[in-house]
Amino acid sequence: MRKLITYIILLWYNYCVLCSGQTDVQIIKPGAHKSHINISSLNAKDEAGWLFRQTLEEDLKLSGWFIISPSATITLTGEVLTEQNKINVTCSVFDTARAIRLLNKTGSSSPDRVRYLAHEFADAIVSAVKRVPGIATTKIAMIRAFRGQRNLYICDYDGRNLTKITQDNVLCYNPSWRPDGRGIVYVSYISGYPDLYFINLDNLTRTRLSSFPGLNAGGAFSPDGHKIAVILSKDGTVDLYTMNADGTGLFRITKSRAVEASPSWSPDGKSLAFVSDKTGIKHIYAIHAEGGTERRLTLRGSENVSPDWGPDGRIVYSSRRSGRLHIYVMNPETDTDGIQITSDNADYEDPSWAPDGRHIVCSRTAGYRSEIYVIDTMGDPPRKLVSLEGDWYSPAWSPKK
Numbered sequence: 001m002r003k004l005i006t007y008i009i010l011l012w013y014n015y016c017v018l019c020s021g022q023t024d025v026q027i028i029k030p031g032a033h034k035s036h037i038n039i040s041s042l043n044a045k046d047e048a049g050w051l052f053r054q055t056l057e058e059d060l061k062l063s064g065w066f067i068i069s070p071s072a073t074i075t076l077t078g079e080v081l082t083e084q085n086k087i088n089v090t091c092s093v094f095d096t097a098r099a100i101r102l103l104n105k106t107g108s109s110s111p112d113r114v115r116y117l118a119h120e121f122a123d124a125i126v127s128a129v130k131r132v133p134g135i136a137t138t139k140i141a142m143i144r145a146f147r148g149q150r151n152l153y154i155c156d157y158d159g160r161n162l163t164k165i166t167q168d169n170v171l172c173y174n175p176s177w178r179p180d181g182r183g184i185v186y187v188s189y190i191s192g193y194p195d196l197y198f199i200n201l202d203n204l205t206r207t208r209l210s211s212f213p214g215l216n217a218g219g220a221f222s223p224d225g226h227k228i229a230v231i232l233s234k235d236g237t238v239d240l241y242t243m244n245a246d247g248t249g250l251f252r253i254t255k256s257r258a259v260e261a262s263p264s265w266s267p268d269g270k271s272l273a274f275v276s277d278k279t280g281i282k283h284i285y286a287i288h289a290e291g292g293t294e295r296r297l298t299l300r301g302s303e304n305v306s307p308d309w310g311p312d313g314r315i316v317y318s319s320r321r322s323g324r325l326h327i328y329v330m331n332p333e334t335d336t337d338g339i340q341i342t343s344d345n346a347d348y349e350d351p352s353w354a355p356d357g358r359h360i361v362c363s364r365t366a367g368y369r370s371e372i373y374v375i376d377t378m379g380d381p382p383r384k385l386v387s388l389e390g391d392w393y394s395p396a397w398s399p400k401k
Contacts, residue, residue, distance in 0.1 A: 034065060035129055036072035037093075042080070048087050048111050049080035052118045059122030059136040062158060064358060064380045065129070073097040074129060087114050093125055103128035115160070123400075133311075135354045139398040140361055141165075141175040141184055142372055146390030152186060152199070157354075157374075157397075159385040165199060173394045176220045178245075181401040185209065185219035185228060196230060209247040218262060221245070222269045227289075229263035229272055240274050242289065253291050264309045265289070273297065273307040273315055273332070284317055286332055299336045310353035316360055318349045327351050327362055327375065341377055348373075352397045361385065361395040 037060065044053045060066040078091035086108055093103040105124050109117040116137070123134025138157045143150055149169035155162040165184075166172065172188040178198075185198045196210035196219045210216040210230055215238060218231035227242050235252075238259040243250045254260055258278035265272055266286075273286050276294070282303045287294040298304040301319035308316050315332050318325045319340075325347040328338030342348045346366035353360060360375045372385040372392045386392065 034067050035074050036069040037066045037074040037076060037125075037129070038070055038072040039068060039076045040070055041075065041077040042091065043078070044080045046082050048082050048114050052080045052087065052089065052114050055115045055118035056122050058158070059119060059134075060125065062383075063122065063126050063134060063136070063356075064376050064378055065126055065132070074102075076125070082111070085111065087111055087117060089117060089121065091121055091125075093128060095129075115156075119156075132358075133356050133400055135356050135359060135397075135400075138355060138400060139181070140352075140372070140385065140395055141177065141186075141398070142385075142392050142395040143173055143175070144388070144390045144392055145370075152184070154201075155386060159383075159387075162386055162388065165201075165204065174217060174219065175394060175396045177396055177398045178221050179223060179225040179399050181398045184396075185221065187217045187219065196228075207247075210243070218260075218274075220263050220265060222265050222289075223267060224269055227269075229265065229274075229289075231260055231263065240272065240287070242272075251291075253287060253289070254294070262306050264307050264315075266309050267311055267313060273309050275305050275307065284315070297330065297332050297336065298338065300338070306350050308352050310357050311355060312357040314357070316351040316353055318351060318362075325349055327360065329377065341375060350394050352395055354397045355400045359397075361397050363393045363395060 039057060042053055044050045057068055073096050075094050075096055081088045088108045090106045092101060094101050103124060107117055119136035122136040126134035135157050139154050140157060141154050144153050150172050152165040152172060152175060153162060154165055168190050170189045172186055175184045175186040177184055182202055183198055183200050187194050188197050194215055194217055195208055196216045198207045198209050212232055212234035214233035216232060220229045226245055228245055230241050230243060231238060232241050237257060240254040240260045240263055241250055241252050256278060258276045261275040263272050263274045270289055271286050272289055273284055275282050276285050282305055283296055284298045284304050284307045285294040285296050301321050303320035304317055306318045314329050316329050319328045326340055327342045327348045328340050330338040346364050349363045351360050351362040358377055362373060363370050364373045370391040370393050372395050373382050374385055375382050
């Protein structure tokens with residue numbers, strides 16, 4: 001009986017969560033000011049040093065904030081030395097136009113972690129020069145479907161170090177990071193049913209958090225990591241709940257005949273965005289995390305799904321208009337229309353904000369093939385994240401540790 005009920009519910013829910021050339025992007029944030037930076041005075045004398053410098057240069061470019069140039073007012077000086085099987089880096093960044101030092105940083109690592117060390121320096125440079133969070137030390141979780149098997153993967157923000165996290169080979173989806181970046185909650189059919197699990201990434205131990213009859217889905221950590229928003233059907237309708245991070249303290253937020261999906265917390269943790277079909281069309285709503293009257297956020301589109309509430313208060317989501325699912329961004333306080341940022345002949349789903357509030361990772365489906373793309377809302381070209389064969393979906397960008 002549980003299998004029958006679950007199957008019927010999932011006909012709708014999976015369509016909402018899992019629907020599946022050249023990518024066109026509409027710039028939604030004008031004034032993407034790039035600073036020219038000169039890194040030629042960063043001395044590297046061996047293979048590890050050159051890898052550090054190459055990685056740092058690529059990180060600065062991918063941040064979207066810098067152009068590497070030998071003639072620049074922002075200059076970087078320093079050296080990378082290998083001593084006693086250890087990489088030691090010293091680095092200073094100067095604004096020569098204003099005659100001030102913006103950053104003075106040292107760091108060290110083992111040779112096998114030289115790329116991560118470069119990521120740390122890149123984030124420090126972005127923060128010091130542009131006063132925004134860097135993303136080089138972040139990671140992206142996603143699901144790979146290949147030859148009937150589905151598993152959870154994680155990679156660095158640039159697509160490198162792709163790592164297979166699960167070996168279950170069963171339907172899974174909707175990974176969501178714990179705010180400290182050390183764990184992921186996701187939905188898996190390990191037991192034959194859609195249950196909610198938490199994986200500790202330090203030791204890859206797994207805990208089942210929710211296994212009520214019917215659907216257990218939509219896991220999303222609150223910004224403080226103390227709560228998880230979930231979608232359950234245990235009482236006969238598919239509603240929004242919250243619970244403690246250990247699976248206790250279940251609290252029901254919505255109660256209606258409609259089907260709810262895809263919860264996402266506001267940056268202050270006081271509200272939740274979610275999807276509901278109460279009008280007969282999937283729209284995005286917001287509601288206080290303690291319950292109350294929901295507020296409809298979207299008015300256009302025949303389908304609005306997968307909201308992700310970003311660090312600056314804007315919500316990114318997928319909206320079907322003129323037959324295609326595209327990525328839109330809205331300010332929930334002032335906007336009901338959304339600003340379209342993708343526009344080519346493909347379907348874009350599962351958008352997830354980077355911690356910088358500038359980049360978005362999402363799935364792009366064209367020609368029956370689903371891939372993961374990173375979109376820059378300030379106009380840099382989109383980039384495909386991974387090239388390993390298979391269909392990729394449900395990407396989730398990690399927070400800053």
